[in-house]
Amino acid sequence: MAEDTRDAQSLTGTDDARIPTVIADELHIVYRVNGAKTGKGSATAALSRILKRGSDDAARGVRKVHAVKGVSFVAYKGEAVGLIGSNGSGKSTLLRAIAGLLPAESGRVYTHGQPSLLGVNAALMNDLTGERNVILGGLAMGMSREQIRERYQEIVDFSGINEKGDFITLPMRTYSSGMAARLRFSIAAAKDHDVLMIDEALATGDRKFQKRSEERIRELRKEAGTVFLVSHNNKSIRDTCNRVLWLERGELRMDGPTDEVIKEYEKFTGK
Amino acid sequence: MVAVSAPVSPDEGLTAAQLADRHGLTVSGARPSLVEYVRQLWDRRHFILAFSRAKLTAQYSQAKLGQLWQVATPLLNAAVYFFIFGVILNASRGMPKDVYIPFLVTGVFVFTFTQSSVMAGVRAISGNLGLVRALHFPRASLPISFALQQLQQLLFSMVVLFAVAIGFGHYPDMSWALIVPVLILQFLFNTGLALIMARAGAKTPDLAQLMPFVMRTWMYASGVMFSIPIMLADKPQWLATVLQWNPAAIYMDLMRFALIDEYGAENLPDHVWAAAGGWAALFALGGFVYFWKAEERYGRG
Numbered sequence A: 001m002a003e004d005t006r007d008a009q010s011l012t013g014t015d016d017a018r019i020p021t022v023i024a025d026e027l028h029i030v031y032r033v034n035g036a037k038t039g040k041g042s043a044t045a046a047l048s049r050i051l052k053r054g055s056d057d058a059a060r061g062v063r064k065v066h067a068v069k070g071v072s073f074v075a076y077k078g079e080a081v082g083l084i085g086s087n088g089s090g091k092s093t094l095l096r097a098i099a100g101l102l103p104a105e106s107g108r109v110y111t112h113g114q115p116s117l118l119g120v121n122a123a124l125m126n127d128l129t130g131e132r133n134v135i136l137g138g139l140a141m142g143m144s145r146e147q148i149r150e151r152y153q154e155i156v157d158f159s160g161i162n163e164k165g166d167f168i169t170l171p172m173r174t175y176s177s178g179m180a181a182r183l184r185f186s187i188a189a190a191k192d193h194d195v196l197m198i199d200e201a202l203a204t205g206d207r208k209f210q211k212r213s214e215e216r217i218r219e220l221r222k223e224a225g226t227v228f229l230v231s232h233n234n235k236s237i238r239d240t241c242n243r244v245l246w247l248e249r250g251e252l253r254m255d256g257p258t259d260e261v262i263k264e265y266e267k268f269t270g271k
Numbered sequence B: 001m002v003a004v005s006a007p008v009s010p011d012e013g014l015t016a017a018q019l020a021d022r023h024g025l026t027v028s029g030a031r032p033s034l035v036e037y038v039r040q041l042w043d044r045r046h047f048i049l050a051f052s053r054a055k056l057t058a059q060y061s062q063a064k065l066g067q068l069w070q071v072a073t074p075l076l077n078a079a080v081y082f083f084i085f086g087v088i089l090n091a092s093r094g095m096p097k098d099v100y101i102p103f104l105v106t107g108v109f110v111f112t113f114t115q116s117s118v119m120a121g122v123r124a125i126s127g128n129l130g131l132v133r134a135l136h137f138p139r140a141s142l143p144i145s146f147a148l149q150q151l152q153q154l155l156f157s158m159v160v161l162f163a164v165a166i167g168f169g170h171y172p173d174m175s176w177a178l179i180v181p182v183l184i185l186q187f188l189f190n191t192g193l194a195l196i197m198a199r200a201g202a203k204t205p206d207l208a209q210l211m212p213f214v215m216r217t218w219m220y221a222s223g224v225m226f227s228i229p230i231m232l233a234d235k236p237q238w239l240a241t242v243l244q245w246n247p248a249a250i251y252m253d254l255m256r257f258a259l260i261d262e263y264g265a266e267n268l269p270d271h272v273w274a275a276a277g278g279w280a281a282l283f284a285l286g287g288f289v290y291f292w293k294a295e296e297r298y299g300r301g
Helices: A002-011 A043-051 A091-098 A130-140 A145-159 A177-188 A207-223 A234-240 A258-269 B016-022 B034-043 B045-059 B066-088 B097-126 B129-134 B141-167 B174-203 B207-221 B237-245 B247-259 B272-292
Strands: A020-033 A063-076 A080-084 A106-111 A195-199 A226-230 A243-248 A251-257
Touching: A020 A091, A020 A226, A020 B016, A063 A091, A063 A106, A063 A226, A063 A243, A063 A251, A063 B016, A080 A091, A080 A234, A080 A258, A091 A106, A091 A195, A091 A226, A106 B016, A130 A145, A130 A177, A130 B045, A145 A177, A177 A207, A195 A207, A207 A234, A226 A234, A234 A258, A243 A258, A251 A258, B034 B045, B034 B272, B045 B066, B045 B141, B066 B097, B066 B141, B097 B129, B097 B141, B097 B174, B097 B207, B097 B247, B141 B174, B174 B207, B174 B247, B174 B272, B237 B247, B247 B272
Parallel strands: A080 A226, A080 A243, A195 A226
Antiparallel strands: A020 A063, A020 A106, A243 A251
């Protein structure tokens, strides 16, 4: 595995100019789920859990899910890193940990600047108009009021919401799911990022919008120092990434140039 | 040292921590210092305000009467309490009707302000995990934003309250100016309490189930619908003193003192302003530091 890493690094060219932007050092992430031990949600089960208090987590019925197990890597400026692996292999968890959104159980992630996840869904409110959501989403991502005012028209035009009438002044709950997804992407993609992380779901909206959003992602990549992309679509990984991390059961199984890793991965998945 | 054919990178052989240090990388998701945290929070002030306003608007956006409910809800609330305690139970105990009704309505509104701040605080983190796990911002933005939402809600209620006071012959005078400092102090106290509850609720979501009972007990003990010294006249003196000094009772009594002409200083405990300020400072500062101490842990699990 160490050799693979070196291979990947040599891809980016001269050694001296390489500036690390993300360093993961023996990273472990553990989720704790309350009352999932027996699967029985009954009151007596909950009571006996509380009575067993004081002892360790296992006895109290707190189930641990060890999602990421000791992952280490160094990502450099200008790299586009793809994350692949089967469902539940810890890709999204790793992404969140790099962004500093999930606390690490042990180990550390060092980053240059503030990595950001592409997405603002959680900050938006369906009962508010599209207009107010643009402002709210922008503020939630840390943009200033002036920045939002500057980009407002750009965001609305990009989403294409107003192509079929004045929809931006209607509450978001009146939008079709495609329209809402387009507006969400447009808001999220309006900000420039140091380290940008994209978690699948690029394929929203109609074909026309998909093309537009792929273009926007390429633009963001140029502006951002390092890009991480989680996807199950090997083609989009091939198109955008020059290095791939393959996670399986929370462990880093392979790290190297895109073609090599994807070839192994396809062999593994029996494609 | 012998020169090797290929130049060796100066990064070769460094541990992760050393490498990070060399290039000025910082630990992702680490807790900022208290001063830095306050600065970050200040930078997000527009988000905090916009979020609280958005929540307030979204609340009634599906109702036919829309934002009219902002005023109608407190009005109906006051009517229910008046019917139960004023008419059926006759809790006024010697207070004339034109004093008792504003007394009751003030108590209900002021206490509801604290009560809803606590309830919103409990769910501030645990109910917004999606937001916490998707975006970066000082987490204290959430409880503060919810407390601010309750303040805006109270301002709507104040319109009703003024109408009730004037309707019962208590016209605006100089003492109404005291409303402003009372509101500021109570808001500080509520925000601190919301911050404390937010951290507790993030760790133990069960609190959301438990808090309504705690709050109801607190409400009945704070003299929302009766005067504490009169109601507890035959009980030991210390009990009345303790109840009167609790922050909810203090803010309620100060607000009544400001609004109602016949509700004079004799109804207030000694050093009441010092107590009001003390509670506000203690909870606002203590709650903020307490919340900040767990900043990097919100969003786990």
